[in-house]
Amino acid sequence: MTNEDEGLRLDSLTVRLGTRRLFAIDRHVAGGETLSVMGPSGSGKSTLFALIAGFLDPAFTAGGNVRLNGRDLTGLPPERRRVGLLFQDALLYPHMSVGGNLLFALPPRLRGRRQRLEAAEAMLAKVGLAGYLGRDPATLSGGQAARVALARTLLAEPEALLLDEPFSRLDADLRSTVRDLVFAMVADRGISAVLVTHDRDDAAAAGGPVIDLAESPE
Template identity: 65%
Template sequence: MSDATRDGLRLEGLVVSHGGHRLLAIDDHVRPGEVLTVMGPSGSGKSTLLSVIVGTVDPAFAVRGRVRLDGRDLTGVPPEGRRIGILFQEELLFPHLSVGGNLAFGLPPDLRGRAARQARIEAALEEVGLTGFAGRDPATLSGGERARVALMRMLLSEPRALLLDEPFSRLDAALRAQVRDLVFAAARARGLPTLLVTHDATDAAAAGGRVFEIGVPVASG
């Protein structure tokens, strides 16, 4: 897809309800390279919003409106076909695979040839300062190193949008700022519309974009 056809992530009249109560309503356009931060108390629907976008929402939730990515209506599209990357609080690296094996898992299937795939993995590790780590066991990595591997595994899948579900919350303050800056820089460099869910105001400030605050759930009108 060329840059001329990239429109970003559109949440068009999105309303999510549960048990007759409206959790959230949002209508927004996150353009390529922008970050929209979503904040709110526990149970307000932040993670549910992410599940709606990625296509894994529980059927118990009623959803109205549409999600569009680069002009494509994602209604009915399975999660694996949406081209949306997501990072969670935990890195979820595969313990039975090396660092290189974890990254290989994210490579697009149309990238053929052992040399080409290895070159892509080495370039990804170099981008995040982990040159030579391909053979390492994930269990030997620090928290920051695991976060970098998880980021690159997701980016190697060539997503068109990025969802961040409090991925910095388990890191100490200094490391949190370092990894956060790395993630935002990578998203901007690739022109990815990014939606960040966080409880932390410093995360929202670092994102530098708009903030959408979800309030206490209210009854549907």
């Protein structure tokens, strides 16, 4: 893979709804970098995520290409794109323990119960939750649930990460802690990340380029 192939490339990306163009983006998000996307409701932030992740509503018309580490994602189903998502809510499976949630995300190539449990426990330790494997998600605080959601997403070994305002429901102290953890993990693992946020502090913490879809050229 050449340097030109590395990372997430949004090549002349456009999305239209009927005759209305929502946005036009031409960006390269390097591995370990976070691109922050801002803009008012209806400007196309969620639509951009749907396009990258592979579940764009057919009512929209897309142009251009999305490439990830040299792979053209056009036409690939979501499960083959190697794109992870984090949302405002942790969305943990309530009928599973913390460990069950994490084991569910592990790739099939990791075989053997012991090896899979060790991988899950090691990831929990990285997000500051060592020993939480058997916990019920209902007993977790908001910050703990957010960290379990991050651990679950990273265990799936994504090459790109889409962050849909994942810090917005945390109080100020937790927001800073979880936010710093997410961006540190993105940098450490060389993942290309895209953050949607209304908060300029989030964008500043991400430390990468910022685009405003309200300013997308017509």
